[in-house]
Amino acid sequence: MSHHESPSRVLDWSIQPPYLYSPYVATVRRAPHHPLVPLPASLLERTGPVYGEGDIGPLDHDLTKNAAKNGEPLGERIIVTGRVLDESGRGVPGVLVEIWQANAAGRYIHKNDQHDAPLDPNFVGAGRTLTDDQGYYRFITIKPGAYPWRNHHNAWRPAHIHFSLIGRNFSERLVTQMYFPGDPLLKYDPIYQGIPNIKARERLIASFDLETTRPEWALGYRFDIVLAGYDRTYFEEEP
Template sequence: MGNSNGTRRHRTPDQILGPYFPTGHAPVLQFDLTSVNGIDGLAQGEIIEVTGRILNLAGEPVRAVPVTIWQANSFGRYVHVNDSNPAPLDPHFVGCVGIRSDDDGVYRIKTVKPGAYPAGPDWIRPPHVHFEVHGRFERLITQMYFPDEPLNACDRLLNAALRPDLLIATPVPSEAGFGRVLNFDIVLARG
């Protein structure tokens, strides 16, 4: 069965789970990473929206599947006990959320653009957002990268992917009054 626009889809490339996968606590069940329940104020940095669809290779929506999303804050620091980055934590930033795709396979989060951070003595990771998708038949762990980021060109993890172009989000027009919106479709082999 083909998809409606005739474009051949490719599975979203796997990426490593990363050293800062949220362990020891469940993801917050909300779509907004920019505010913490019970604390006044918003996370620092550029507030963005990330949206996309979870699809199978045929272009059919993968409905109501759990998606865990985690990332560094705008300073490049994770809310994780093992992150030794001296960058500050942001008390208004939720580091990890759990959401579900809707009946059309759509997911949406409100977040901040994460900061770059050192991953070794000669390696700075570009801004990226981690995704773990538990499809009906498979689990995908991947990362979304930002368009036009100079650090993308030398990132070892991005450039090791078979199709790094599939890991770069696409800017889309935003609604009046909202900041930058990025689209990142995630394609599973079977859904």
């Protein structure tokens, strides 16, 4: 019952972006203004959906194959892999990792994306997988292109892959984006720059990884993710 009494903060607001960041114009009318209310940890937030192998199809992790109609998608094939950790540094197994992205030309399949760039008949750009016993995940995909948006004059999003993670309970939930090393657009991007802490921002940039790279086949990138959540607090505090 003591769990119920102790408000337990999960998010570190020196790391997390604020709701209101006016250079990202869409935040202005969508940012809550009231301070967030502390939430005592209850069973509702200490539980969450549990996923298993039955939720994942055999090609779900391979975006070069899971939508292929008559060939391979165009662009640079890449391997994206990494480990999902909690804040105490332990791998988190059974995390549902979902990714989505633009194709090599910088075009999303979404009907509202009107960027003048071609769709790829062999690429949708959505994948999902579960982390293994040690917290590792692995995707095969195409390096996404940069694309323009209308936030400000001549605004371009750096190449990125969207990540959604559902961890061991309702408190372990993260939606973020993975960027690529050396991208000159990062310093002009108000979504990336909306993260106040420079070191925290840079942790969203994957690193090129020669060990992941497969000879004669594809470059490899490594992207580790640290999930905030209750489990760290509880396991450490319990006798």
